[in-house]
Amino acid sequence: MTDTALAPPFGVFVRESAAELRKSLRLPQFALPTIVTPAVFYGLFAVAMNKAGPEAAAYSLAGFGVFAATGPALFGFGAGVAVERDTGLIELKRVSPLPAGAYVTAKLVSAAAMAAIALVLIYALALVGGVRLSASGWAALLAIHLLAVVPFALIGFAVGMRLNAKGAIAAANALYLGFSIVGGLWMPITMLPPWMQHVAWITPSFHLGQMGLWAIGMPSQGSLAAHLASLAAITAAAAWLAISGWRRSPA
């Protein structure tokens, strides 16, 4: 019976994603910090204050690119989901004939788009700082940096389904800074105290940062296989936490 059929899912996914991105861009208090902060940090520490040359700027680029992806993912998902759960918007989406996953997919697409904007700024600064990579090097780096959105978005989602808006914003901030520092996104991991270098293994930021270094032929720790396996495990755990939170939530 055509009456009970849903609207064509692809169109719904596209429109939902566009609406989500529009929402993000119309909230300057969200869009500006998440897009600009990584570029300012990178421009300041890795380009303007850099005395070690383009090599160091390229090394930093691997980590700061991951940092640029964490903001939209943790805040757009973590805080965004918690706020929309508090206001009852998620409830409205749940009783609407929305294809399963459209709400979450739209948030993911929006976070990836915001991350892409932040990445363009950082890559431009890297060029200014003298970083020169092969086309395949840039492509691999971009792929890793965009991939970084996924685990952080799932972690943000899990947080957002469990905490209220205020708690989720606080948690997202703590994770934003914690993952960046412990994961070695701002400074080489080897400069951190040994215990932090151990903790780093359970952060997605560490693995993504090291994969970035590997992609551009810089010295990195561990093997690519180990990073991919760890990242897959962390992502699966975050996905499980997120989905169980979604199922458990009455609203």
Next chain:
Amino acid sequence: MSRIDMATVAQLTGVTKKFGSQRVLDGISIDVRAGEVTALLGPNGAGKTTSVGVLCGRLTPDSGEALLFGLDPQRPAARARMGVMLQSAGLPDVLTVTELVTLQSGYYRRPREVDETIALAGLEGLEKRRAGKLSGGQQRRLLYALAICGRPDLLVLDEPTTGLDHEARRRLWATVRDEANSGTAVLLTTHYLDEADALADRIVVIDGGRIVADDSPAGIKASVAGATIRCRTGLGDALLAALPGVRSMSRSGATANLLVADGAATARHLLAADPELGDLTIAAASLEDALANLSASLKEAA
């Protein structure tokens, strides 16, 4: 196996639901039929919103069954012909009326034109305004617009007129009535008696998670009390309450108010007992009288 006749679009059968140790629904059975407005009436905390939650697939019943167009409400396909207006849903502040209506319309296969939806909800002239800049009443109307934009066969309205002024309430009632007249099944929850009385073809009274009554507004009035008698009399309270057919009485100054089974019969006894009786009026009991009496007799029974 449950049997659904052609007109029934949604059905709860013996649904129970607990939140923690609190039993919120205690065996609720409701049929919602095409072209009919069914009002779920009851005080706050009676289980109205929870019943709606189960019917919409937002909550899973502990026992019993919920069917939406013959399907499990948790399946998106079951919701394709339903429009829902929730009691409180904060819409994204930064999106405009047109953007939100367009987005919601896109979830349905044969939605209304966006302009038509906006006109039906009384939002003309506010198309470009962001949701966050709307007044409380305008936001309620926007939620109503989102509920009707998909030309639903079932319209679920959870406390639709809370926060609306008198004029806006009347307008909303008129459009809901139009929806039902064109064949849409409407389920509405309310704690306003006049709303249930004005809109509903059927009233399901719910209290403490149970159905207390399920009848037409006229039927509920008739089953509980026949009439109210108002008069000025010198007779004492005890004497009045003891007259045949009197169910309850109250007094304000010299005026007595009696809720009775049969207005004419009791009036004859009254006139015989008090030759001085004045200002006698007999009226059919209002729904409010009926429900007050219903709750009172339930409490006595408990």
